[in-house]
């Protein structure tokens with residue numbers, strides 16, 4: 565039998581393959597260079613153009629571009645009015661920022677468990693956690709798959725909750741034909757380089773609510789307004805603006821917006837390639853009972869950001885860590901998304917304890933993300949599959 569590279573054999577790949585990576589072409593570079601030669605490096609025409617593009621792609625009425633996805637979540641949580649004494653229910657398997665935005669506002673994150681097969685927030689778990697203090701939900705479209713909007717929407721309606729959708733993974737995804745970004749009260753996107761399209765750093769909030777839109781716009785720039793209707797002391801002077809609340813500088817530059825707009829031009833191509841790779845992985849792993857793949861709900865037409873491979877420990881002699889390390893020795897660099905948020909030591913210090921979300925904790929012990937990005941070649945994909953097969957056959961129980 566061929567030896568595993570971890571024990572000194574030849575790795576399946578010669579060079580490391582990372583789980584995620586941006587794809588930048590000459591058009592992107594040209595777009596950025598043009599903006600650098602223009603008069604506006606920030607607050608210029610590219611911001612408005614990219615915001616219009618986001619509205620077009622998501623079907624939302626309004627879009628507000630901000631400096632990153634975390635800033636988007638922060639402003640959305642503020643605009644939702646979350647504050648001291650409020651509880652906000654959030655997915656347990658997500659990047660910490662999804663819950664941090666609740667803490668930024670002085671409210672309390674309440675962690676909901678995941679569905680054990682889709683890995684998205686479980687509406688039944690949400691329902692159990694609603695109290696008279698609950699003000700909202702931060703639901704994450706994990707891996708790009710839309711959350712169960714129908715069930716979540718009913719809970720929101722029944723208890724008058726604000727739904728913030730963390731769609732950092734989900735640009736381009738549709739739920740029952742409706743694009744993500746046009747469903748929740750506010751939807752937050754990230755354009756970090758590992759996400760499906762990038763602006764270097766960047767984020768956006770979409771909404772159909774004009775009041776929320778105005779507030780988000782103001783909060784993005786210090787809480788300062790030029791709109792006389794929003795002023796306490798309106799003054800009819802061209803130079804006059806007024807800070808009416810405490811905001812931030814969360815603006816995106818035009819340089820980034822130019823890159824983002826150019827990347828939007830490739831979104832359909834990126835999505836199609838990601839779908840192809842997901843289909844190839846799914847087909848290959850269907851024949852391996854030692855691993856499990858994510859279940860897709862039929863309502864979600866998903867542009868997948870992450871591909872999760874889950875080990876089935878009862879069929880293997882190794883744990884996730886050994887599996888992960890063995891893949892890495894084959895030069896397949898997977899990643900784990902994510903530690904249950906409340907397992908972070910900061911959250912532990914706040915008083916959250918292990919055992920809160922059993923499905924999330926079990927998921928965390930078994931999951932890893934395989935390489936999934938536009939620039940993977942067919943050969944790269946086959947090598948990932950070959951490496952998984954090799955590790956599986958070595959550790960088969």
Ligand SMILES: *Cc1c(COP(=O)(O)O)cnc(C)c1O
Pocket residue numbers: 632633634635658659661662704730732733754755756765766767
């Ligand atoms: C990436 C990400 C964020 C944060 O986005 P940044 O642009 O990196 O600030 C938030 N939530 C999720 C689920 C993410 O994956």
